[in-house]
Amino acid sequence: MVYLTRVEHFNAAHKLYNQAWSSEKNEEVFGKCANANWHGHNYELYVTVKGKPNPDTGFVCDVKQLSLLIKEQVIEKVDHRNLNMDVDFMKGKLCSTENLAIGIWNELQPHLPAEVQLHCIKLYETPRIYVEYFGE
Amino acid sequence: MDKKVAVFRREHFNAAHRLYNSNWTEEQNAACFGKCSYPNYHGHNYELEIKVVGTVNEETGFVMDTKKLSDLAQELVLEKFDHKNLNLDVEEFKHKNPTAENIAIAIYNLLRPHIDSALELYIRLYETPRNFVEYPV
Numbered sequence: 334m335v336y337l338t339r340v341e342h343f344n345a346a347h348k349l350y351n352q353a354w355s356s357e358k359n360e361e362v363f364g365k366c367a368n369a370n371w372h373g374h375n376y377e378l379y380v381t382v383k384g385k386p387n388p389d390t391g392f393v394c395d396v397k398q399l400s401l402l403i404k405e406q407v408i409e410k411v412d413h414r415n416l417n418m419d420v421d422f423m424k425g426k427l428c429s430t431e432n433l434a435i436g437i438w439n440e441l442q443p444h445l446p447a448e449v450q451l452h453c454i455k456l457y458e459t460p461r462i463y464v465e466y467f468g469e
Numbered sequence: 470m471d472k473k474v475a476v477f478r479r480e481h482f483n484a485a486h487r488l489y490n491s492n493w494t495e496e497q498n499a500a501c502f503g504k505c506s507y508p509n510y511h512g513h514n515y516e517l518e519i520k521v522v523g524t525v526n527e528e529t530g531f532v533m534d535t536k537k538l539s540d541l542a543q544e545l546v547l548e549k550f551d552h553k554n555l556n557l558d559v560e561e562f563k564h565k566n567p568t569a570e571n572i573a574i575a576i577y578n579l580l581r582p583h584i585d586s587a588l589e590l591y592i593r594l595y596e597t598p599r600n601f602v603e604y605p606v
Contacts, residue, residue, distance in 0.1 A: 365552035368552050368554070372551075375597050375598070
């Protein structure tokens, strides 16, 4: 089994805000991340798939195809967008990095080539903060 | 000790913005700024490098105390920009496009009056790891 990772990136605005709470409670829990007018990040996305190298090509999968798939299924939906307002798969969810990683997994997983399994979505919100989701 | 030395302080902030000229039509904005003009904003992790050049003070051994430089950046820049919407929340961009160029000039103007005039000040601002600007040049 070989693990293959493709790195992509996107820029987006968001805020952390729980609609069910008062503004005061949001500020208490989320601090400046709850700023009403949004803030934003350069997200770095690592998509890792696993599989056995194909004897004819030597590839686990065609990384160009994987890159196009990530662009179509994820990047086009989130890049230069407001995650809270513009992204269907985040509607009704808190726009934390954790939930975004789970959302990206769910968007991507059904479209992957049959020869590979999705192993990990690793998502950097800043160079110093990242999450990993393994589909568990 | 009249040799010049450059000292650097690196800071970072996260902010939302959009590029939009309100004197233009939607089409002109879309043609010029592309997805950077999307109405609901997007955002960046900005990395800021502040460079101060001058001669080394014989009594302290410093060009400038980097702790003081850090405090100035925190008070004058980060508190204003960090986790904010540059278009909506920051006075400097009420009538100015918050491009990396204009943000770098604004940061320079905020810091300059608080740094000894004998010292040179330069700003480098990364909007993404691959896009950055410098002011003055």
